[in-house]
Amino acid sequence: MPMDELPDLATLSLPEIAALVEQQRLPPVERWNPTHCGDSEMRIARDGTWFHQGSPIGRPAMVRLFSTILRREADGGYVLVTPVEKLDIVVDDLPFLAVELKTEGSGRDTALAFRLNTGEFVTADESHPLAFEEGPDGPLPSILVRGGLSARIVRPVYYELAALAIGEGAEPAGVWSGGAFFALTPAA
Numbered sequence: 001m002p003m004d005e006l007p008d009l010a011t012l013s014l015p016e017i018a019a020l021v022e023q024q025r026l027p028p029v030e031r032w033n034p035t036h037c038g039d040s041e042m043r044i045a046r047d048g049t050w051f052h053q054g055s056p057i058g059r060p061a062m063v064r065l066f067s068t069i070l071r072r073e074a075d076g077g078y079v080l081v082t083p084v085e086k087l088d089i090v091v092d093d094l095p096f097l098a099v100e101l102k103t104e105g106s107g108r109d110t111a112l113a114f115r116l117n118t119g120e121f122v123t124a125d126e127s128h129p130l131a132f133e134e135g136p137d138g139p140l141p142s143i144l145v146r147g148g149l150s151a152r153i154v155r156p157v158y159y160e161l162a163a164l165a166i167g168e169g170a171e172p173a174g175v176w177s178g179g180a181f182f183a184l185t186p187a188a
Contacts, residue, residue, distance in 0.1 A: 029071045029081050030147055040080050040087035042066070046152075048097040048117040060119070067118040070095055072148035096120070096151035098143055101160050107168070112161075112177035114143060116151050125178025130161075134186045141184075 043051045050057040050066065057063050070089065071081050078091045100115040112124045122145050124130050131150075133140040141153040141161065153161070165173040165184050174183040 026068050026146070029069055032081050032083050032086075034081065034084050034086050036079075037085040037087055040089045042080070042087075043090040044078075044092060044095050046092040048099075064118045064120075067096070067120070070149060094142060094150045094152045096145055096149065098122075098151040098153040098157055101157045103160075103164065108176050108179065108181075110164075110176040112164075112175065114151065114153070114157070116145065120145070122146075122151070123178060124175075124180070124182065126180045128178075129180065130175070130177070130182040132182075132184050132186050139184070139186075 041053045045051065050063045057066075066080060069080050069082060071079050073079055078089045078095065080087045080089050097117040098114040099117050102113040102115075104111050104113075112130075114122050114124070116122065122128050122143060124143055128144050130153075131142050131144070133142075139158065141158045142150045143153060144150050161175055162173075162184060164175050168175060170181070172183045172185050174181050174185075176182075
């Protein structure tokens, strides 16, 4: 599939989404340890916009490409890494946004799949947990994508999760996905 063509999440089943995730074949950035080369002059804004030297990167395919070489360092910083160079990148909040939700099943058999602003898919489960922090303007939901990289769940998608939690009737309010339960309240 060309980089600019993204499948419609609403038309995909969870097995089809799982197959797409399997096909993504990301570079092994966790195994690359080149010398630090400096600053990439790039920034990922809170709204998910990627910038280079202060200008937005307008090509979605370029953003998707850069997102595949993004890595979170042990000190909490972010870098773009290749086998031969490592460059710092500023991330205002979290590097990704979860912009769309697909739900299949019910109760403990529910599966929640998210599409990220980069076109990548992630399904909530024990390896990709949902987290809920309290922010100054309300809840700050997120999902772990990979290797310490998380996606901020955008407000409309959070409202979908809240509606699912209300429908579940669990106490505390929460949702099931991939056999794991995620309370919609911040961890104590």
